[in-house]
Amino acid sequence: MRESLVIERIMLYAHTMTFQSTTSNATLMQNARQALSGKWGPTIGTFLVFMLFWLLLDTIPAVGWAIGLIFNGPIMVGLLLYALTLVHGKSTKFSLAFEGFNTFFAPSVTTNLLIALFLFLWALFFIIPAIVGGAIIHSQLPESLFSGDSFFKLKHHGYPMMFIKSLHFEELIKLFLSLVVLVVVLIPLTIPLIMAALSYSMSFLLIADKQASGALEIIKMSKERMRGNRSKLFRLSWRFFGWFLLSILTLGVGFLWFIPYMMVTVGQFYTDLKEKK
Numbered sequence: 001m002r003e004s005l006v007i008e009r010i011m012l013y014a015h016t017m018t019f020q021s022t023t024s025n026a027t028l029m030q031n032a033r034q035a036l037s038g039k040w041g042p043t044i045g046t047f048l049v050f051m052l053f054w055l056l057l058d059t060i061p062a063v064g065w066a067i068g069l070i071f072n073g074p075i076m077v078g079l080l081l082y083a084l085t086l087v088h089g090k091s092t093k094f095s096l097a098f099e100g101f102n103t104f105f106a107p108s109v110t111t112n113l114l115i116a117l118f119l120f121l122w123a124l125f126f127i128i129p130a131i132v133g134g135a136i137i138h139s140q141l142p143e144s145l146f147s148g149d150s151f152f153k154l155k156h157h158g159y160p161m162m163f164i165k166s167l168h169f170e171e172l173i174k175l176f177l178s179l180v181v182l183v184v185v186l187i188p189l190t191i192p193l194i195m196a197a198l199s200y201s202m203s204f205l206l207i208a209d210k211q212a213s214g215a216l217e218i219i220k221m222s223k224e225r226m227r228g229n230r231s232k233l234f235r236l237s238w239r240f241f242g243w244f245l246l247s248i249l250t251l252g253v254g255f256l257w258f259i260p261y262m263m264v265t266v267g268q269f270y271t272d273l274k275e276k277k
Helices: 002-016 025-036 040-059 064-087 094-101 105-140 148-156 159-165 169-189 191-199 203-208 215-226 230-238 241-249 255-275
Strands: none
Touching (some): 025 064, 025 230, 025 255, 040 094, 040 255, 094 105, 105 169, 105 191, 105 203, 191 215, 191 230, 203 215, 203 255, 215 255, 230 255, 241 255
């Protein structure tokens, strides 16, 4: 009886490890470029509509972030469905990008809200020590800097430079070393947040691929697919860092190519995982 339970658990564990991306990241990016070949124009036009919508949300005071929580999920699902269609070599149409608001609206919204909640909870591993560390550093600074006329001058007449000049050399060294220690301590605390984000990264693709409809089930399936594949996706993401910098240097114009290219590449990654099931 005990042996059968052990065998059953081993089989269950083995089943959860069946997803593996074996195609090289360079090949995934090459396949993405091939999928986009001859289709850059319609793809950029489709993505541009939603990029402008995202920019519009940022201009809405107070409630823009809340509206984003509702609409970001459907937008992501629609764009990833468009990307998956390109990956599969099928013909695309503009209306595909709106499927997140049509067929997949409910699971998109609930999944996005759950992911935001879970990531916030993981972020507390970083936020709480950062607040505590900042408070400790603040308490070590001379009280005269934050009292009356001194604080007013610092705030309204070039705060950073006047702040530095107002410190004695020993205080400046102490502040610098404290900030270095705080950064060194905080960087490892971002690892759980990054790992969680990578674990949830396939959620919207699973919705677009009609693999599940319940938010918790979707997140669970994403975690199963990413088990053992997170570092590969992390390395794949870093391959786009140059594209990201170029997009900034071109005053945002480069994002018209960067975002579709990255999404189609992630779609290639997802398809590669699915085929190894």
